[in-house]
Amino acid sequence: MSRWRTSAERASSIVVRMMSLAALLAAQLLALPVARAADVAAAPTAAAAPAHAAIASAHPLASAAGMEILHAGGNAFDAAVAVSAALAVVEPTGSGLTGGGFYLLHRGSDGMESAVDAREYAPAAATRDMFLDAKGEPVPGLSMESALAAGIPGEPAGMALLAKRYGRLSVAQSLAPAIKLAREGFPLSARLHDALQRSQKQFAADPEVARNFLRNGAVPAVGTIIRQPELAATLEHLARNGLESFYHGELAERLVAGVREQGGIWSVADLAEYRALERAPLVGHYRGARVVSAPPPSSGGVALIEALNVLEQLPLANIDAVTRKHFIIEAMRRAHRDRAVYLGDPDFVSVPGAMLTSSDYAAGLAASIRSDRATPSNSLPGVGAGASAGPQTTHFSVLDREGNRVAATITLNFGFGSGRMIKGTGLFLNNEMDDFSIKAGVPNGYGLVGAEANAIAPHKRMLSSVTPAFVEKGDRTMITGSPGGSLIIGLVLLATLDFVDGHSAAQIAAAPRFHHQYLPDVVRYEPDALSSDEIAALKARGDTVEPGGRRWGNLQTIVWDRASGTVEAAADPRGEGEGLVD
Ligand code: GLY
Numbered sequence: 001m002s003r004w005r006t007s008a009e010r011a012s013s014i015v016v017r018m019m020s021l022a023a024l025l026a027a028q029l030l031a032l033p034v035a036r037a038a039d040v041a042a043a044p045t046a047a048a049a050p051a052h053a054a055i056a057s058a059h060p061l062a063s064a065a066g067m068e069i070l071h072a073g074g075n076a077f078d079a080a081v082a083v084s085a086a087l088a089v090v091e092p093t094g095s096g097l098t099g100g101g102f103y104l105l106h107r108g109s110d111g112m113e114s115a116v117d118a119r120e121y122a123p124a125a126a127t128r129d130m131f132l133d134a135k136g137e138p139v140p141g142l143s144m145e146s147a148l149a150a151g152i153p154g155e156p157a158g159m160a161l162l163a164k165r166y167g168r169l170s171v172a173q174s175l176a177p178a179i180k181l182a183r184e185g186f187p188l189s190a191r192l193h194d195a196l197q198r199s200q201k202q203f204a205a206d207p208e209v210a211r212n213f214l215r216n217g218a219v220p221a222v223g224t225i226i227r228q229p230e231l232a233a234t235l236e237h238l239a240r241n242g243l244e245s246f247y248h249g250e251l252a253e254r255l256v257a258g259v260r261e262q263g264g265i266w267s268v269a270d271l272a273e274y275r276a277l278e279r280a281p282l283v284g285h286y287r288g289a290r291v292v293s294a295p296p297p298s299s300g301g302v303a304l305i306e307a308l309n310v311l312e313q314l315p316l317a318n319i320d321a322v323t324r325k326h327f328i329i330e331a332m333r334r335a336h337r338d339r340a341v342y343l344g345d346p347d348f349v350s351v352p353g354a355m356l357t358s359s360d361y362a363a364g365l366a367a368s369i370r371s372d373r374a375t376p377s378n379s380l381p382g383v384g385a386g387a388s389a390g391p392q393t394t395h396f397s398v399l400d401r402e403g404n405r406v407a408a409t410i411t412l413n414f415g416f417g418s419g420r421m422i423k424g425t426g427l428f429l430n431n432e433m434d435d436f437s438i439k440a441g442v443p444n445g446y447g448l449v450g451a452e453a454n455a456i457a458p459h460k461r462m463l464s465s466v467t468p469a470f471v472e473k474g475d476r477t478m479i480t481g482s483p484g485g486s487l488i489i490g491l492v493l494l495a496t497l498d499f500v501d502g503h504s505a506a507q508i509a510a511a512p513r514f515h516h517q518y519l520p521d522v523v524r525y526e527p528d529a530l531s532s533d534e535i536a537a538l539k540a541r542g543d544t545v546e547p548g549g550r551r552w553g554n555l556q557t558i559v560w561d562r563a564s565g566t567v568e569a570a571a572d573p574r575g576e577g578e579g580l581v582d
Pocket of ligand 1: 393411412413414432435463464465466485486
C-alpha cells in the first residue's frame with residue numbers, strides 16, 4: 001500500500017458533512033442555466049480535417065449503413081441518422097424510434113459543438129406517485145413492464161434536428177439503408193438470438209413480437225433472416241413524410257391508440273408538443289485534456305467531469321496500482337452520490353451543474369478521500385441497490401473527412417424496452433419512466449437511487465446516465481461512449497483515463513472494468529480487472545468487492561491522431577459491433 005497520504009487523513013467525516021451543507025447552499029447559487037440552441041459552444045480551435053472517415057457501432061450492418069451514407073455524399077450528421085435507423089432494425093434490444101438519447105456534435109468547419117437532447121419526457125397525464133400503491137410502496141414491475149413505463153419518444157425528433165440543421169442529404173436517403181434491412185431482412189446474430197431467448201416466453205405470448213422475431217413461438221437459429229415488414233412500413237412513412245410525421249397525423253394517432261389500448265397514458269398532444277432540444281455541452285479539463293460530454297438531463301457529463309476533477313487532485317501517476325484504483329473508486333462513489341442527490345431535468349429543477357463541475361468543489365471532495373480507507377457510502381449525506389448490465393442501450397461514434405464528429409448514445413432503457421410492441425408498427429415501447437426516481441431512495445432497475453430532483457412530473461425528462469464524449473489531448477481526439485445503464489459513467493471515466501495515458505482505441509475498448517455507483521456500496525469488477533492481491537487490498541480498506549458477473553458495456557471508440565494521420569475505430573470486443581475506417 002502506498003505511504004502517500006491525502007489531506008483527508010487529517011480530516012474527519014464531519015468535513016464530509018460540512019462539505020455537503022456547503023454544497024447544498026451553493027446549489028441555490030449556482031444553478032445550471034438552461035441551454036438552448038443559441039448557447040451551443042464552439043471548441044477553442046477548429047481542427048484540420050482527418051484523412052479518413054470512421055464509424056464504430058454495435059452492429060456491423062449499422063456501421064455499414066453509415067458508411068454507405070458517407071459514400072453517397074452525406075456528412076457525419078447524415079450518417080448518424082442512418083446509423084440510428086439501422087440500429088433500430090438490427091439491434092432492437094438497444095434502441096429504437098420509440099426511444100431517445102443524446103447526440104453530441106462537433107462541426108469540423110468552425111468547431112461548433114452541441115448536445116442534442118432527444119431524451120423522452122413523461123406524458124402530461126403522468127403523476128409523481130403513479131408507480132406507487134395506496135400505501136405509497138412501488139408496485140413491482142409497473143415502471144418497467146407496463147405500458148405506463150413508456151415515455152414520449154425523442155429519437156425521431158433528434159434525428160430530424162440532425163438532418164435539418166446539420167445534414168446535407170434528404171431524410172429519405174439517410175433512412176434508405178435501414179428500410180432495406182427491415183424489408184429484406186438481416187441474419188440473426190448470436191447476441192440478438194440470446195436476447196430473444198431470454199424473453200422468449202413473453203414474446204411467444206405476444207403476436208406482435210412473435211410474428212417479427214419468432215418462428216412457431218421459438219427463437220430461430222442464428223443466421224436466420226429476420227424481416228420486419230411493419231417496421232419497414234413505419235420507416236417508409238417517415239421517409240415519405242419526414243421524421244416529424246412521427247409526432248403528427250395518422251402515425252401519431254396510431255401510436256397513441258396502440259399505447260392506450262395497453263393501458264398507457266400517451267396523448268396526441270404529448271407527441272405534438274415534444275421537441276428535441278439543443279443544449280450547450282459540458283466541457284471539462286483533465287491533465288491537459290479537454291473533455292466534452294452531455295449535460296443534464298443526462299447525468300453523464302456532470303458525473304464524468306466531476307470524477308475527473310477529483311482525480312486531477314490526486315497523484316494517480318505516482319502511486320501503486322491498487323491505490324490508483326481505490327482513488328478512481330472513491331471518485332466514482334462521490335460523483336454517483338451527487339448524481340443521486342442533485343440531478344434531474346434542468347427545465348424543471350435547479351441543477352447545481354456549475355458547482356458540481358468546478359475544481360474548487362472537486363478539491364473538497366478529494367480532500368475527503370483517504371488513501372488507506374474506503375469511505376462508506378452511508379457516511380456521505382444522501383438519499384437512501386445492484387447494477388445490472390444487459391444488451392440495453394447502444395452507442396455509436398462517427399468521424400467524417402471534414403472533421404465533423406458525432407457521439408450518440410440512444411436507448412429504449414432495458415433490452416427491447418418493456419418488450420411490448422405498438423400494434424402494427426414494428427416498434428417496441430421504451431420503459432424509460434423507470435429512469436425517474438419513482439420514490440426517493442428506492443432503487444430503479446439499475447440499482448440507482450434518486451430524490452426530488454428526479455421525481456416524475458408531466459413533460460419532465462427523466463435523468464439519464466448516458467455519457468457520449470469527445471476527449472482531446474495534444475494531437476489526439478477520441479470519440480466514445482457506451483451502453484450499460486448505471487455502469488456507463490464509470491466505464492467512460494476509465495476510457496478517458498486510458499486515452500489520456502495514450503492507449504489506442506482497441507486497448508481502451510478491451511480494458512477490463514471495475515465500478516462503484518455510491519449505492520449499493522459495492523465495488524464490482526470484470527474478470528481480470530482486479531488481481532487477487534488488489535481485491536484483498538481493497539477489502540482491507542473497507543470496500544465490499546464482488547465479481548460483476550458477466551462483462552459489461554459496449555464501448556464504441558474512434559481515435560484520430562493528427563500527428564501520425566491515423567484514424568482508428570474500435571468496437572468493444574464484448575459485443576458484436578464493428579469499427580470501420582475509410
Ligand atoms: N436508460 C438508460 C439511461 O439513459 O441512463
